[in-house]
Amino acid sequence: MPELPDVEGFRRALMSCGGRRCVTDIEVRDNGVLRGGVTEERLRGQLKGKRLGKAWRHGKWLFVPTVDGPTLVCHFGMTGSLRCCALDEPIAAHDRIVLTLDDTRTLRYRDQRKLQGVQLADKNAVDRLLEGLGPDAAGVQRTEFRELLSARRGAIKSALMDQSVIAGLGNLLCDEILWRARIHPRTPARDLSEADLRHLHTAMGRVLDTAVRTGRVPPRRSWLTGRRDDSEPVCPRCGTLLCSSRVAGRRTAWCPQCQS
DNA sequence: ATAAAGTCCTGAAAGC
């Protein structure tokens, strides 16, 4: 689930319920989600009593700074989420970390598979993390977009998925964007025309706009994403049976009619 | 049992 729009949704959830509040307790229920060498003790020691600042996002990473303390850094892998819960809401099976805020509510890092997790970072560690990432997909302008992609010889889908090129796009979003721009996912990026790249950039902007507002890639029937899990998925635009195979190591759906 | 929206690592091929 968690691609850029989902993480933006988590950020908003956090700010609406946890913004500017004090961490009054921390419970690590499964230390399998602790990353970057953080231990439960260090997490408690460095977060307890701290006030949360304004959370921000870059790509699929969420950064939650504390006032006069380290930044809590979250990545959600494929199944993670962040949710704000009442104190008395029963603990779910996959609530891995529970932060109590102002003794009045809890912020929970929930994750079924523990592919990623949370860590603490100082300014330098945050900078190092960002160094490995391209610009956030939601803010890439057309010229920069073209510069980032036009020289790459690999498949356009691989390039879009590569977080060091553009940060935030995942498997579903990439397929959705390529479908909208009518570009085959295996097309070598450098073979794309100026017009192709323009269409791709426009499609990315529109898809992200809608998805960020929704807080996820919307499962609409008019979108490719809303069809890909059908038993006989067809293109929402032309009705052709969709193709499906692996590109860039991931399950990829496209329309053989629209995306030549 | 297979596959899944995430990333990281390795080894090897491709390209300059």
Place this chain on the structure above:
DNA sequence: TGCTTTCAGGACTTTA
């Protein structure tokens, strides 16, 4: 030839 870029595949993990 040698360096860089890119890809495939496996690993991580849990459950439908």
